[in-house]
Amino acid sequence: MKHEQETARQIVELLNESTQRLDPKVAVRLEDARHAAVARVNAQGAAVAGPAGLTQMFMGYFSQHRIIMPTAMMCGAVLLAFVVTQQFVGQDGYEQGDAFLLASDLPPEAYLDKGFDEWLERTSQF
C-alpha cells in the first residue's frame, strides 16, 4: 500500500512537471477561457445589482431548476382537465333536475316549501 502510494506520488510529480511544459498556445487559450469565465461572473453580479436584478434572479432560479416549469405546467393541465370535466358532469345533473320538475304534477314552489313533506305525510295518512 505504501509502495503503491509512493509510486503514485512519483508519477504525479512528473505529471505536475508536464503541466509546466504546456504548448504556449494552449496556455493562452486556457487563460482566455479563465478570463471569459470570470467576466461572466462579473456580468452576472452587475445584472443582479441593477433594477432588473430580481427578475434576473428568478429567471436564473428557474433556469437552474428546469424541472419546476414542466411540473407546474403538468399540474395546471390536470387542474384544467378536472374543472372542464366537472362542468360537463354537473350540466347533465341539472338537466335531469329541470326535466323532473317540469314533468312533475306538483308546482316547483311546492319543493321549496320546507313544511310540504310533513304536510304531504300527514294528509296522505287520511
Place this chain on the structure above:
Amino acid sequence: MATAKELSDFLAQVERRAFKQTAYAVRDDHAALDIVQDAMLKLAEKYAAKPVTEFPMLFQRILQNTMRDYWRRQKVRNLWTSLLSSFGSGNDDDEDRDPLETLQVDDEANQPMEQLERSQTIAIIEQALQRLPTRQREAFVLRYWEEMDVAETAAIMGCSEGSVKTHCSRAVHALALILGKQGLSKQGLGISGDER
C-alpha cells in the same frame, strides 16, 4: 460566497491539470480545450455563489459530466458515420488492444541530456495514462493528482468507495507495470526521492 478573484485564482490553479486530464481522456487537444472552457463557464455561471472551498469538487464534477457529454455526442456521431459508410475502417477494436503491446516510445533513450530523459519519461507516463481504462484513469487522476479523498472521488465518479480503492490500486499497478516494461523502475522515474 466566493469573489471573482477567488474564482480566477482557483481556475488558474487547476486549468492546466484539467486540460491534461481531459486530453488524456479524449485524446484530442482541441476537444480538451473546449471541454475545459465549457466546464469553467458552467462553474462561473451556476456555482460562483458557492464557497471557494467547494470549487474543487464542483469543478471536477462539471468536468467529468462535460466529458461524458462529449463522449455521448461522439457516440452518436460515430453511429451515424458507421451507418452512412457501410465499410468500416476497423478501428472499433481500439479499446480491446493491449496497452503494453501498443505503447510507443521515442527512440531517443541514448540522449545524454537529463532534460530530454525527463521529457521522455513524462511522455511515456502520459501515453500509459491515456491507455488506462477510463474508470481507472479517472480514479487515479482524482485521487492522486487532484488529491481528493476516497469519499470525494467516489461522489464524483458515482461509485462506491471500495470501487475507488480498487480502481486506484489497479491503475497504479498497471502504470508501474507499463513503466517497468519500458525500463523505468522507481529509480528510473528520475525523482529525487524526497519524502513529503
